[in-house]
Amino acid sequence: MPNILVTGGAGYIGSHACKALKAAGYTPVTFDNLSTGWEEAVKFGPFEKGDLQDRAKLDAVFAAYQPVAVMHFAALTQVGESLQLPGLYWRNNVLGSLNLIEAAVAAGCLKFVFSSTCAVYGDQDNVVLDEDSAQQPINAYSGSKKAVEEILRDFEASNGLQHVVFRYFNVAGADPEAEVGEFHQPETHLIPLILDAVDGRRDTLTIHGTDYDTPDGTCIRDYVHVMDLVEGHILGMEWLEEGKGSRAFNLGTGHGFSVREVIEHSQTVSNRPVPITEGPRRPGDCTKLVSGSLRAKVELGWTPQRSDLKTMVSDAWRWHQSGHYEI
Numbered sequence: 001m002p003n004i005l006v007t008g009g010a011g012y013i014g015s016h017a018c019k020a021l022k023a024a025g026y027t028p029v030t031f032d033n034l035s036t037g038w039e040e041a042v043k044f045g046p047f048e049k050g051d052l053q054d055r056a057k058l059d060a061v062f063a064a065y066q067p068v069a070v071m072h073f074a075a076l077t078q079v080g081e082s083l084q085l086p087g088l089y090w091r092n093n094v095l096g097s098l099n100l101i102e103a104a105v106a107a108g109c110l111k112f113v114f115s116s117t118c119a120v121y122g123d124q125d126n127v128v129l130d131e132d133s134a135q136q137p138i139n140a141y142s143g144s145k146k147a148v149e150e151i152l153r154d155f156e157a158s159n160g161l162q163h164v165v166f167r168y169f170n171v172a173g174a175d176p177e178a179e180v181g182e183f184h185q186p187e188t189h190l191i192p193l194i195l196d197a198v199d200g201r202r203d204t205l206t207i208h209g210t211d212y213d214t215p216d217g218t219c220i221r222d223y224v225h226v227m228d229l230v231e232g233h234i235l236g237m238e239w240l241e242e243g244k245g246s247r248a249f250n251l252g253t254g255h256g257f258s259v260r261e262v263i264e265h266s267q268t269v270s271n272r273p274v275p276i277t278e279g280p281r282r283p284g285d286c287t288k289l290v291s292g293s294l295r296a297k298v299e300l301g302w303t304p305q306r307s308d309l310k311t312m313v314s315d316a317w318r319w320h321q322s323g324h325y326e327i
């Protein structure tokens with residue numbers, strides 16, 4: 001089975017990608033420093049503990065496993081933290097990615113799949129966000145992702161690095177078999193926080209801002225199921241294997257849900273009330289992020305199967321109740 005180097009394979013999305021890669025006939029080799037990930041989540045292939053900034057370790061891993069491609073999920077991902085600590089984000093996400101890209105090119109591994117974000121488009125109200133939309137990041141996190149996209153383009157020009165960039169909208173849900181799921185410490189993502197409030201792990205869910213220019217005053221996001229998202233990555237790998245060249249794809253459903261709508265669905269799925277508190281806006285948040293593109297569907301043949309809100313919350317709830325890595 002061909003090896004794929006999966007950076008961030010101990011994290012939320014990377015661990016689901018490893019499961020999908022194994023099912024598709026690849027061996028996922030996880031490279032992760034466990035800064036926000038969990039060794040218990042590495043279940044589907046070998047684990048190499050290491051930091052993206054350790055070039056010698058990266059070179060050794062490329063030499064040992066001879067991966068045919070890289071899937072690069074490893075990053076720091078909290079918008080709020082990136083506003084407080086921009087240097088940390090630029091160093092970890094940009095210098096770390098540059099190191100990885102240089103190591104891949106040096107090893108002759110010229111197929112690269114990168115986790116970017118719809119947040120690279122910034123706060124563009126009433127604009128359809130397609131892959132050609134202007135990129136106007138409003139925080140260091142999304143700025144770091146835009147920078148890595150640019151680095152990839154430069155290494156394509158210089159070394160022929162073929163890359164697929166996926167700009168995710170809000171990733172949600174969990175493996176329906178609950179082998180892996182979402183667990184961040186601290187958690188900042190809406191759905192797991194709602195479920196924590198539902199089952200008493202926290203007192204309340206604070207709604208970050210109720211005065212946005214949206215129908216119910218709360219932010220709107222486009223939620224996509226993590227299993228659908230990682231299936232998109234398998235299609236992205238096949239795209240590169242078929243020599244179709246570098247391309248950027250949004251991965252979202254095109255349907256937006258407000259924070260209050262997500263809370264309502266969570267009450268229905270869990271059949272329990274969600275205790276809420278209305279709080280101020282969270283710095284760095286955009287009002288509305290919804291994908292306006294069918295490119296992944298049309299060109300990759302990506303057909304999301306589980307990305308309706310009820311299924312996403314149900315799968316997250318099942319995982320939530322099955323026990324976490326850290327117990």
Ligand SMILES: NC(=O)c1ccc[n+]([C@@H]2O[C@H](COP(=O)([O-])OP(=O)(O)OC[C@H]3O[C@@H](n4cnc5c(N)ncnc54)[C@H](O)[C@@H]3O)[C@@H](O)[C@H]2O)c1
Binds near residue numbers: 010038171172
């Ligand atoms: N979760 C979302 O909704 C979302 C949306 C858009 C984009 N993304 C992107 O998807 C990717 C995965 O996100 P996630 O939600 O799974 O995050 P996560 O924190 O669960 O996983 C990230 C993993 O990367 C590892 N890591 C971080 N820095 C590293 C370094 N320097 N060296 C080695 N390993 C390192 C962490 O230990 C962790 O296991 C990230 O690149 C993120 O920016 C996520």
Ligand SMILES: O=c1ccn([C@@H]2O[C@H](COP(=O)(O)OP(=O)(O)O[C@H]3O[C@H](CO)[C@@H](O)[C@H](O)[C@H]3O)[C@@H](O)[C@H]2O)c(=O)[nH]1
Binds near residue numbers: 119168191220221
């Ligand atoms: O306790 C909470 C947590 C979140 N929210 C709101 O819920 C929405 C979604 O927030 P969250 O789940 O934290 O996701 P985002 O901040 O939208 O960011 C995610 O989605 C982005 C793409 O949209 C990615 O780039 C990021 O990595 C990923 O964390 C936002 O409006 C938040 O203000 C609350 O109201 N209360």
